[in-house]
Amino acid sequence: xxxxxxxxxxxxxxxxxxxxxxxxxxxxxxxxxxxxxxxxxxxxxxxxxxxxxxxxxxxxxxxxxxxxxxxxxxxxxxxxxxxxxxxxxxxxxxxxxxxxxxxxxxxxxxxxxxxxxxxxxxxxxxxxxxxxxxxxxxxxxxxxxxxxxxxxxxxxxxxxxxxxxxxxxxxxxxxxxxxxxxxxxxxxxxxxxxxxxxxxxxxxxxxxxxxxxxxxxxxxxxxxxxxxxxxxxxxxxxxxxxxxxxxxxxxxxxxxxxxxxxxxxxxxxxxx
Numbered sequence: 001x002x003x004x005x006x007x008x009x010x011x012x013x014x015x016x017x018x019x020x021x022x023x024x025x026x027x028x029x030x031x032x033x034x035x036x037x038x039x040x041x042x043x044x045x046x047x048x049x050x051x052x053x054x055x056x057x058x059x060x061x062x063x064x065x066x067x068x069x070x071x072x073x074x075x076x077x078x079x080x081x082x083x084x085x086x087x088x089x090x091x092x093x094x095x096x097x098x099x100x101x102x103x104x105x106x107x108x109x110x111x112x113x114x115x116x117x118x119x120x121x122x123x124x125x126x127x128x129x130x131x132x133x134x135x136x137x138x139x140x141x142x143x144x145x146x147x148x149x150x151x152x153x154x155x156x157x158x159x160x161x162x163x164x165x166x167x168x169x170x171x172x173x174x175x176x177x178x179x180x181x182x183x184x185x186x187x188x189x190x191x192x193x194x195x196x197x198x199x200x201x202x203x204x205x206x207x208x209x210x211x212x213x214x215x216x217x218x219x220x221x222x223x224x225x226x227x228x229x230x231x232x233x234x235x236x237x238x239x240x241x242x243x244x245x246x247x248x249x250x251x252x253x254x255x256x257x258x259x260x261x262x263x264x265x266x267x268x269x270x271x272x
Contacts, residue, residue: 041267
């Protein structure tokens, strides 16, 4: 099973699991149920929330285990029920990653509302708290000479946002000796319940700075590029970049300052 990139996830997972990277070294690897690695370098993930800091990426770990049916892949726990030359299908449990942005916000005193209107006195503002959600869903992977396609559907089973997400990603890789290049494009449809929980503002959360806001369903688009060069059996140089466009319902929220997300990382990766 390939570790295809997940929406809002850190970008390094692509560099570890890109098909053909390890094989480009020309050395045989001992089969193992474990995939262990680490990346060292520098990168950022921008944060679209107001009064928020970008998320730095300096060191990232890759920890995965694949059994005959069960697997653990960087936080995702899954059970594969179909695995053949045409398709791999699994039931997967995961933690929703939209909550990550709300861990990097600052409380600041502001003199104007988010729509630019002046306030009579400076007020304290912090984007509202949001909880992590446990989601359960179906993941289908298929591929061939034409590339690889990932399709997923996830629903909240923790009662946090009670919504769902439909996601699709297409990728195609080119390999020339030790060099591997892989672009990918895709989209994720977020239901109204999911979108509103993370990006909406309830009347109880509203105040002088932010007005109540209810977000509907919306579609995010993304484009990614991964470039890797194998130095040896265990070491590679990696560059990963991503651009994601927030759906208009999320981007229109008073707590959102940017309608796009940008992430990138450059460095060296080590795989056991």
